[in-house]
Amino acid sequence: MRVLIVEDDRSLARGMEALMATAGFALDCVSSGEEAIGVAVSEPYNLIILDLGLPDMDGLEVLSALRRREVQAPILILTARRAVNDRIEGLDRGADDYLSKPFHPRELQSRARALIRRALGTPDPVLRVGSLSLDRSTRTVALNESVVDLRRREMAVLETLMGRPGKVVTRECLTAEVFNFADAVAPNALDVYVGRLRRKLTPHGPTIRTVRGLGYMLEGG
Numbered sequence: 001m002r003v004l005i006v007e008d009d010r011s012l013a014r015g016m017e018a019l020m021a022t023a024g025f026a027l028d029c030v031s032s033g034e035e036a037i038g039v040a041v042s043e044p045y046n047l048i049i050l051d052l053g054l055p056d057m058d059g060l061e062v063l064s065a066l067r068r069r070e071v072q073a074p075i076l077i078l079t080a081r082r083a084v085n086d087r088i089e090g091l092d093r094g095a096d097d098y099l100s101k102p103f104h105p106r107e108l109q110s111r112a113r114a115l116i117r118r119a120l121g122t123p124d125p126v127l128r129v130g131s132l133s134l135d136r137s138t139r140t141v142a143l144n145e146s147v148v149d150l151r152r153r154e155m156a157v158l159e160t161l162m163g164r165p166g167k168v169v170t171r172e173c174l175t176a177e178v179f180n181f182a183d184a185v186a187p188n189a190l191d192v193y194v195g196r197l198r199r200k201l202t203p204h205g206p207t208i209r210t211v212r213g214l215g216y217m218l219e220g221g
Contacts, residue, residue, distance in 0.1 A: 001046040001116055001159070002177055005029040006036040006062065007078070008055050016049070016108070023109045024139050024155050028180045033057035037065050044176045045073040046116045049108075050095075052079040052086070060086075060093055067094035074115040078103070113137060120163060127162040129206045129218055134162055143205045150200065153178050157193045161208065161218040170215040 003020055007013040008031040017027050028043070030036050033054045040048060048066070052059030063075060074096040079086070087098050096115055099108060113136055117123050125137040131144045139155065141148040150158065156178045161169055171190060178193070179185050194216060198208050209217045 001156070002026045002028070002044065002180065003112065004036070004040060004043070004045045004048045004073075006033070006048065006054065006059070007031065007051045008053070009051075019105050019108065020112065021152070023113070024152055024159070025112070026156060026178055026180045031055070033059065033062040033065075036062050037069070039181070040066055040071050040073070041069045043181065044173075046119065046177075047112055048073050048075045049112070050075055050077055052077060052081060052090070060090060063090060063093045063095055072119075074119045076111060076115060110137075122163065127159065129162050129165045130220060132162070132201065132205050134159055143201065148200055150197075154193050154197055154200075157190070158197055161216060165206075165218050168211045168214050168217050172215075174215060 001024070003025045005013055005016050005020070005027060007016065007029065010031070013029050013031070017029055020027055028039060030039060031054075033056050036048075036050070048071075050059050050063060054062065059077065059079065063077070066075065075094065077090045077095045077098045078101065080101040090098060097111055099111060113125065117125065117136070125135060127134045127136065132141070134141045136159065141150055141155070141158065157174060160174055160177045174190055175185065178190070194208055201208070207219045209219055211217055
């Protein structure tokens with residue numbers, strides 16, 4: 001899952017990047033409202049974490065601009081403001097949730113996962129395809145009840161495929177979900193991760209089928 005963090009406090013932004021990376025997210029981070037609007041309308045995000053106290057424009061203005069431009073990703077407002085009216089205005093302008101600073105790291109992870117599940121229409125934290133299961137809250141994968149050890153990007157590829165079982169997921173979609181825009185992505189990087197997954201799921205798990213010219217599809221299991 002790909003997340004955009006909009007936060008001008010660099011130390012806090014780095015902390016959130018590290019925190020969310022441990023939960024399996026691909027992350028991009030910007031420090032201004034203008035940057036946020038620019039990348040959010042051009043890149044596919046599963047979640048936007050938006051600080052209200054930005055240097056160039058108020059976060060609520062950024063929120064309104066994103067919704068006017070039909071950015072559909074859920075938006076989690078992050079702020080030190082305590083006034084109830086600020087929270088109400090943020091929700092009325094299109095925010096999906098609100099978290100006050102300081103916050104507990106695990107609460108941020110939990111709220112992020114819940115918002116993404118809701119947006120994808122899959123409220124159950126556990127994805128299942130045949131004998132394969134992926135618990136998005138604990139980041140664990142099991143095949144026939146035996147734990148499968150996956151690296152972060154292998155997990156990201158599998159989670160995307162399991163979210164659309166029996167459907168073609170394009171290479172472009174998988175790349176956008178797994179890598180952020182700062183990553184140097186080799187032409188065959190995606191194939192490497194898919195190949196590793198196939199070996200770990202063989203012979204008793206679902207099959208990752210290549211659909212030539214399009215992408216990949218998770219079948220059976």
